[in-house]
Amino acid sequence: MKNVLINKIVEIVVTENQLRSFWKKHGEDLEFETLSNEQLMKLAMREIQEASLTELDSHLIDRGWRTRDEIEGKMIAEDNSNPRYHVELIDTDQKGNPSKILIDRMLELHCEDCGFELYIQDSDIDPSSLKCPKDGGKLTITGTNAKKINKN
Ligand SMILES: [Zn+2]
Structure with a gap:
């Protein structure tokens, strides 16, 4: 069998609005504003892990929903704890270069x-x-x- 493995870098974006509605949907007591940077990144990972295939589409860059300007800004936190993911929290109100x-x-x-x-x-x-x-x-x-x- 000649199975083809393509290692592609997929850029998945969870916007603040998406995070807010995910947070609301789960009826958490805490105010969204009180979440730390680390908690925001964990929340985004949870949203992606629970997302259906169609929901996932609304997070992918170059699939019509998410645009590149949503990841342009200053990286204010990152999480390297999982070797298969690199998670960044980007503040689009601050200037910075998108990471490569x-x-x-x-x-x-x-x-x-x-x-x-x-x-x-x-x-x-x-x-x-x-x-x-x-x-x-x-x-x-x-x-x-x-x-x-x-x-x-
Ligand atoms: Zn040795």
């Missing part, structure tokens, strides 16, 4: 002697030409083509 996200392809190596793990960006390199930076031990490949989402 890239996918890096990397090779994961580990030292047979001390277990030290490292990543290198040249995924074509022969690991026997390298030594463990810690103790000079022999390196072997553990994961091929580890991908890392990188923010510029």
Whole structure:
């Protein structure tokens, strides 16, 4: 089987208005205004996780609903805790540049002697030409083509 995996960076936006109505729908007692930056990002993640496919469409850039100017502004908080997501809180009333996200392809190596793990960006390199930076031990490949989402 030749299954094709496409790693695409999808930009999902949850606008403040969408957050407000999601918050209201869940009938929380707290005022929306009292939510911290971290709580806003968690709320957005929850909204996306609970969204149906059609609801998700209203969050995707380049699908007719959300426009690029809704993510232009100053990033005032971010959450990197999940390696598969990069979450940013953007204040569109402040000036700033939209962030660029890239996918890096990397090779994961580990030292047979001390277990030290490292990543290198040249995924074509022969690991026997390298030594463990810690103790000079022999390196072997553990994961091929580890991908890392990188923010510029
Ligand atoms: Zn080592």
